[in-house]
Amino acid sequence: MAYFLQQLINGLTLGAIYGLIAIGYTMVYGIIGMINFAHGEIYMIGAFLAITTYLVLGGAEMASVPLGLMAMLVVSMVFTAAYGWTVERLAYRPLRGSFRLAPLISAIGMSIALQNYVQITQGARVKSIQPIIQGGFEIYSQDGFGVQLSYLQIIIWLLTVGLMIAFTYLITSTSLGRQQRACEQDRKMAALVGVNVDRTISLTFVLGATLAAVAGLITTLYYGVIDFYVGFLAGMKAFTAAVLGGIGSLPGAMLGGLMIGLIEAFWSAYFTIEYKDVATFGILVLVLIFKPTGFLGKPEVEKV
Amino acid sequence: MRTFKTGLLATAAAVVLGAGVAQAEIIIATVGPMTGQYASFGEQMAKGAQMAVKDLNAKGGVLGQMLELKVGDDACDPKQAVAVANQMANDGVVFVAGHFCSGSSIPASAVYQEEGILQISPASTNPKLTEEGKSLVFRTCGRDDQQGVIAGDFLKDKFGDKKVAILHDKSAYGKGLADETKAALNAAGVQEAMFEAITAGEKDYSALVTKMKNEGIQIVYLGGYYTEAGLIVRQAKDQGLDITLMSGDALVATEFASIAGPASDGTLFTFSPDPRKNPDASQVVKAFQADGYNAEGYTLYTYGAIQAWAQAAEKAGSPDAAKVATALHADQFDTVLGKIGFDAKGDVSAPGYVVYKWKGGNYDYYAD
Numbered sequence: 001m002a003y004f005l006q007q008l009i010n011g012l013t014l015g016a017i018y019g020l021i022a023i024g025y026t027m028v029y030g031i032i033g034m035i036n037f038a039h040g041e042i043y044m045i046g047a048f049l050a051i052t053t054y055l056v057l058g059g060a061e062m063a064s065v066p067l068g069l070m071a072m073l074v075v076s077m078v079f080t081a082a083y084g085w086t087v088e089r090l091a092y093r094p095l096r097g098s099f100r101l102a103p104l105i106s107a108i109g110m111s112i113a114l115q116n117y118v119q120i121t122q123g124a125r126v127k128s129i130q131p132i133i134q135g136g137f138e139i140y141s142q143d144g145f146g147v148q149l150s151y152l153q154i155i156i157w158l159l160t161v162g163l164m165i166a167f168t169y170l171i172t173s174t175s176l177g178r179q180q181r182a183c184e185q186d187r188k189m190a191a192l193v194g195v196n197v198d199r200t201i202s203l204t205f206v207l208g209a210t211l212a213a214v215a216g217l218i219t220t221l222y223y224g225v226i227d228f229y230v231g232f233l234a235g236m237k238a239f240t241a242a243v244l245g246g247i248g249s250l251p252g253a254m255l256g257g258l259m260i261g262l263i264e265a266f267w268s269a270y271f272t273i274e275y276k277d278v279a280t281f282g283i284l285v286l287v288l289i290f291k292p293t294g295f296l297g298k299p300e301v302e303k304v
Numbered sequence: 305m306r307t308f309k310t311g312l313l314a315t316a317a318a319v320v321l322g323a324g325v326a327q328a329e330i331i332i333a334t335v336g337p338m339t340g341q342y343a344s345f346g347e348q349m350a351k352g353a354q355m356a357v358k359d360l361n362a363k364g365g366v367l368g369q370m371l372e373l374k375v376g377d378d379a380c381d382p383k384q385a386v387a388v389a390n391q392m393a394n395d396g397v398v399f400v401a402g403h404f405c406s407g408s409s410i411p412a413s414a415v416y417q418e419e420g421i422l423q424i425s426p427a428s429t430n431p432k433l434t435e436e437g438k439s440l441v442f443r444t445c446g447r448d449d450q451q452g453v454i455a456g457d458f459l460k461d462k463f464g465d466k467k468v469a470i471l472h473d474k475s476a477y478g479k480g481l482a483d484e485t486k487a488a489l490n491a492a493g494v495q496e497a498m499f500e501a502i503t504a505g506e507k508d509y510s511a512l513v514t515k516m517k518n519e520g521i522q523i524v525y526l527g528g529y530y531t532e533a534g535l536i537v538r539q540a541k542d543q544g545l546d547i548t549l550m551s552g553d554a555l556v557a558t559e560f561a562s563i564a565g566p567a568s569d570g571t572l573f574t575f576s577p578d579p580r581k582n583p584d585a586s587q588v589v590k591a592f593q594a595d596g597y598n599a600e601g602y603t604l605y606t607y608g609a610i611q612a613w614a615q616a617a618e619k620a621g622s623p624d625a626a627k628v629a630t631a632l633h634a635d636q637f638d639t640v641l642g643k644i645g646f647d648a649k650g651d652v653s654a655p656g657y658v659v660y661k662w663k664g665g666n667y668d669y670y671a672d
């Protein structure tokens with residue numbers, strides 16, 4: 001039981017990170033029907049910005065830890081959002097209305113370009129920081145096996161839940177959310193009734209990038225180690241999460257993220273770790289066979 | 305954006321213009337992971353090679369000709385390693401001090417053999433590299449079947465009564481080393497409590513740590529590189545799991561300590577006796593220090609590989625790979641690694657492995 005609980009905690013934390021990235025994939029897909037393959041790189045840039053801010057603030061000697069963390073969060077979100085906006089403006093908007101695969105290829109190009117850009121400007125070496133928030137408590141103990149829950153894990157969960165609530169409100173109850181849903185249903189019609197489609201799409205990229213920045217910050221704090229390649233693997237998993245949950249669906253992305261995190265943790269716990277990824281993608285295949293739209297996806301989709 | 309583009313063009317132009325300056329007649333190369341997550345090792349190799357070429361040229365070069373050094377980047381990727389090897393062949397390179405990762409060295413060695421290029425790897429420890437009977441392949445480092453025996457015996461002597469987990473990262477180096485260690489440990493009568501594979505490049509090993517905690521693992525042997533090793537000890541500490549990690553020569557980079565932080569204390573690894581402590585190397589080590597560089601890890605192994613090649617080429621009277629190979633087999637060479645020779649397979653006659661321990665961000669020989 002204690003073992004199960006600890007693996008649940010591991011899986012939920014990992015899943016929260018996947019989920020936050022997955023939302024970026026799913027929102028963009030929902031609105032323009034395209035997979036933004038550069039999104040994993042946006043997440044990586046968020047992580048680098050967080051670590052840069054940390055070092056600018058004086059690293060381990062920074063004056064106030066809570067203020068420092070707020071600064072890391074804000075700087076990382078703002079600048080990553082700017083990257084998200086720029087990527088859309090440079091690589092996707094000029095191709096809108098072009099044939100369907102063009103923005104997809106442009107996205108792959110953008111992904112490689114961003115990865116190499118960070119590799120060249122920041123160096124290829126692994127960047128690491130020492131833990132900022134330490135400690136935690138033992139919530140349960142059984143036969144000498146103590147279940148550890150760290151403060152950082154609690155912060156990650158609260159942050160994720162908070163952001164989910166904020167985003168659900170944003171999509172369902174604000175003017176921007178209505179415009180987004182309108183564009184999602186019919187872009188031409190939305191434009192005819194006065195929705196600024198380009199602006200709405202830009203804002204969608206900005207929002208997705210903001211969440212990726214939070215995921216990047218969490219990675220920096222939780223694992224303390226990042227490199228220019230970190231976006232590839234995480235991006236793959238998050239994209240899988242978005243598909244598993246039903247691409248285009250916001251709660252689906254979060255659900256998918258958590259599911260992948262949990263599958264990885266529990267497979268590692270009870271079976272051989274070597275086949276962890278095989279298990280994850282195997283389950284994805286099974287889900288897609290029996291429920292091609294994912295768990296919470298809508299069945300109408302006609303786009304690529 | 306415009307200034308960025310202009311800057312890029314200017315850089316490109318500078319690179320192109322700079323390339324035409326050297327007037328070398330013998331081209332040699334070092335190839336390793338100059339980028340990617342093992343770039344620390346690439347840097348060690350590049351620094352060692354640059355210093356060796358500088359010192360040789362200061363003494364009039366080899367066979368009366370100046371040396372030109374090319375630095376290749378395989379990013380530890382087997383496919384890229386083959387591409388770089390072909391590139392080196394096109395560039396007329398006669399000798400390669402490389403590669404670093406066994407997974408890169410082995411496929412690249414096929415290209416070098418075919419193209420008549422001599423290869424001395426300063427770092428690839430997988431036995432297979434010299435077991436395939438290629439006449440132009442040598443190495444200045446030890447082999448994992450030596451390293452694994454040392455590690456296995458050490459684990460049995462010190463921790464024979466503890467629960468041991470053996471992990472590897474599925475790479476040619478990591479899996480090879482873990483298998484050799486497991487074999488040595490089992491032969492000594494100790495059965496490991498867990499044998500698992502991890503995925504290199506991931507950041508989350510919390511599920512693995514929890515699993516080890518549940519099994520009551522006290523000692524972990526990892527066949528893998530320093531990033532994963534650092535993450536595992538760090539996450540073990542976070543979860544309150546008190547383990548001692550032991551690994552191979554891929555932990556001989558101070559970057560391990562910066563990743564693992566205080567959790568690095570007590571971590572063990574096997575590596576050849578530190579060449580920096582060799583009296584023959586003291587001058588070179590000082591020269592590196594004057595440059596503000598610590599000649600750690602594989603720096604001197606790369607330097608020594610180039611020295612051995614240079615002396616063999618002088619003896620052979622030609623940079624031709626087959627002739628140099630014959631000379632390498634036949635003789636002993638004075639290098640920063642001490643007096644070294646090569647056996648029939650191309651393995652170095654040198655000193656084998658000892659156990660090191662990390663403490664306070666530095667490593668030194670293990671002492672009880």
